[in-house]
């Protein structure tokens with residue numbers, strides 16, 4: 001086994017051939033046509049964006065381009081040659097790799113073990129030569145300038161390091177075409193900038209990227225060309241420099257869409273205080289206090305390590321704080337107890353929808369009504385009719401792309417799963433709605449729908465906490481508390497400037513620069 005050095009290409013013949021060309025791809029899941037004669041052509045050495053609304057068919061295309069699923073029709077070719085047979089995993093690995101949002105790394109193994117899983121260097125008697133494995137792993141990471149100790153367990157890697165390790169692993173199989181599926185979703189601004197530097201470096205060494213993101217500004221920053229899918233079809237492929245932002249959004253939605261605005265809401269001073277968080281201290285020492293009024297939308301902002309998510313998780317009972325009290329509408333919540341928080345009237349969109357949000361094997365209806373059995377039945381008996389009716393209202397209200405309430409959550413696209421999580425948070429008519437990074441993975445139009453929900457619920461007297469570092473999420477807030485290294489360092493009123501807020505999140509005090 002050898003590690004292919006950086007810069008290796010397949011020879012001059014391939015230079016002008018597309019790294020990948022998928023033509024007229026059709027893929028059906030039951031009654032859903034996920035891809036309808038769609039295609040993509042990625043040139044060698046470019047960074048190519050693939051964008052589209054939730055459910056447009058991006059992930060389905062990725063699963064076909066990586067050999068995880070077979071298309072019902074159409075063809076895929078790498079460097080002008082037909083794609084390998086579906087079961088020939090080794091052949092696929094040499095052509096393409098995808099770094100997913102969800103890690104494919106095994107947390108209990110070391111970095112070296114993950115890199116050389118099933119292809120360990122073996123000595124006489126076929127014993128695995130661990131020091132040789134570690135050396136090769138270290139060489140591999142050094143060759144691609146990844147600064148990570150190969151002996152550390154993969155569980156200790158940050159999201160950023162994990163992505164770099166996965167990229168290096170892909171390159172070591174010989175692939176020079178890497179798909180990045182929403183790679184920035186869990187990174188803060190500094191992490192994104194380091195990732196982009198890495199992409200540019202690798203691009204200069206001949207690596208081609210397909211970059212999937214809902215953050216359109218990133219596409220303009222890092223990509224050469226962009227392909228837009230809409231409703232299972234290919235709509236356009238163009239150099240990013242030739243497609244304006246509004247033309248791009250228009251291609252994605254098929255209509256003119258205005259982006260979220262800074263809407264001014266009426267003053268709330270006359271409203272009663274609904275949420276009171278007093279002297280909360282989280283396990284890692286973040287401190288937080290807050291009083292929010294009925295109908296108020298409060299942002300909690302901050303970059304990675306600011307403590308904002310920990311604070312939110314302590315408020316809703318997902319984590320047990322070491323000190324402090326949370327009172328909602330006169331009731332003191334039991335620390336670290338989610339059922340108690342739900343019972344008191346908390347609606348929650350958690351950060352990690354895979355872990356705390358959805359049960360993928362259950363239907364949309366079961367997921368949406370999971371925490372509100374009393375609303376869809378009596379004496380412990382669920383009325384399917386009432387449950388389906390409530391779910392249909394949720395599907396319509398949040399524009400969830402699904403054929404009906406009984407579709408398993410696992411069959412929905414990522415953005416639509418996020419809407420189901422929101423639907424569940426709203427099902428109980430919450431007094432307090434806590435949204436942690438609510439629009440991660442959500443397309444530009446769905447963002448409007450989800451954030452529009454906030455306007456609706458707060459006009460009915462619900463207090464809302466929006467916990468995020470996304471400026472579009474925070475724009476809807478009446479005020480934003482900015483956290484940095486476990487403390488609230490600033491409070492900014494509605495109408496803040498982007499620069500001001502970003503600087504506060506980065507720990508820079510613009511007044512004293």
Ligand SMILES: Nc1ncnc2c1ncn2[C@@H]1O[C@H](COP(=O)(O)OP(=O)(O)OP(=O)(O)O)[C@@H](O)[C@H]1O
Nearest residue numbers: 029034054055056057058059060411412413414415
């Ligand atoms: N395994 C499956 N079973 C049934 N339907 C599926 C399955 N996988 C995808 N679909 C459907 O195919 C369509 C395309 O989904 P896909 O996941 O490709 O969208 P996407 O563009 O990646 O969306 P997102 O941005 O939300 O991740 C959706 O309507 C989805 O519900």
